Amino acid sequence: MASARKTGTRLRLKEPENRATFQSALIEWFRQHGRDLPWRRTHDPYAVLVSEFMLQQTQVATVIDYYHRWLERFPTVEALAAADEADVLRMWEGLGYYARARNLHAAARRVRDEYGGRFPRELEKIAALPGVGRYTAGAVASFAFDLSAPIVEANTARVLARLIHLRIPIDTAPGQRALWAAAEELTPAAEARLYNSALMELGATVCRSRAPQCLLCPVLRYCAAAPHDPERLPIKKARKATIALTEDCAWIVHEGRLLLQQGVGSRWKGLWKLPPLADPLANGEEPLMQLAYPFTHYQVTLRVFPAPAPLVPGANQAWCPLEGLETVAMAAPHRRAVRQLNK
DNA sequence: AACACGGGGAT
DNA sequence: ATCCCAGTGTT
Incomplete structure (x- = not known):
């Protein structure tokens, strides 16, 4: 040998x-x-x-x-x-x-x-x-x-x-x-x-x-x-180009509780996140915070805006006590945002 | 075959 | 920034 x-x-x-x-x-x-x-x-x-x-x-x-x-x-x-x-x-x-x-x-x-x-x-x-x-x-x-x-x-x-x-x-x-x-x-x-x-x-x-x-x-x-x-070696196929995109979501606190929304599609299914904001508040408000995270071939900028409380939570939404946030499963970027804003 | 699906470690 | 990581399921 x-x-x-x-x-x-x-x-x-x-x-x-x-x-x-x-x-x-x-x-x-x-x-x-x-x-x-x-x-x-x-x-x-x-x-x-x-x-x-x-x-x-x-x-x-x-x-x-x-x-x-x-x-x-x-x-x-x-x-x-x-x-x-x-x-x-x-x-x-x-x-x-x-x-x-x-x-x-x-x-x-x-x-x-x-x-x-x-x-x-x-x-x-x-x-x-x-x-x-x-x-x-x-x-x-x-x-x-x-x-x-x-x-x-x-x-x-x-x-x-x-x-x-x-x-x-x-x-x-x-x-x-x-x-x-x-x-x-x-x-x-x-x-x-x-x-x-x-x-x-x-x-x-x-x-x-x-x-x-x-x-x-x-x-x-x-x-x-x-x-x-x-x-x-090994040889691999070329990667796809990175695409930048922005996601806006809402920070809504009412009576000591934060409004959260549960993922229902394929992504973050079953996990909680801040409710998405389809219209980034046309009034031109400043985000409370923003952070960046990569996702497959996307580079996402997550912006969090203050928003008024709805009369009733929407579909798949629920109020979560601020002191109970750590007990629910949350998507990692949203966890980061929530931890920072809840300080 | 191409795509969706997370997040963090290493350089 | 970029690539990589004890992959699988769907389209």
Whole structure:
């Protein structure tokens, strides 16, 4: 093994015997260098599911505190299934992508109602849970049950794209097909839990997006990108241009209560926010405050204007006592505005 | 295939 | 500013 590195021999992952040594080298490296993350201390499928939902498009450092608080509040799948959606959203507040919270809640109820509270151990049944796609299904199957299931997410996509020197964009159907095919070929029949953890960990700490640490890589001699410029991979489609827009909302306090409106569409559904102001007060009033927040490819300026109290709250609106504002789930930019104005 | 969906971290 | 992040569901 060491001689291969010294002599610079490139090993082709097309050969099954090389795949076996690749897997072993990766796992051995992980045993020595893998981080101690909270969700790696358990095989409880519910805890794994919680972590995987939270980690969708969300960085590890952001998730850790939420993960601990969540399991303290909803320690079991039964506890979550029995919870109210308002409490679920309140615990998720600030994490974003709130459909994840509603889907996790629905998944818990599905496990309770369809499987008698016993988590399904088949990949197909896991994948059928709401909010569980191909990645999350493979992650739960391998991390909780050590089933041999491939995974492709940000870290492993980058690692695989470099390993096979994939020169097409990974965020296209052909690119995804190639990555999943590679993941399937390389996932071992045994020890998939360790292997999948190791592949992700390699992408997170060594085979990084910027400044990959190829000199520290345990599988460098299998990497087809190594003779080229690994940092140029993976290729992605061009991004959309950022669009600036303005949102105006109302600050209406009456008898110690603030008027709030609940999101009903797809965005911030179930969360509370300041009521939107369609007409930015044609009288040319000054905003009480404004703040900026990014949203996908938009840069939004949120302006808050004082407004008179309505005789009755509109649809999906309610008065919230000023001292009770922290108990309701609120969209993050509105939370910022409310905290500042309530001081 | 394109889009919607949040929010924060890192450079 | 810009890119990125343990993605999924809808159109």
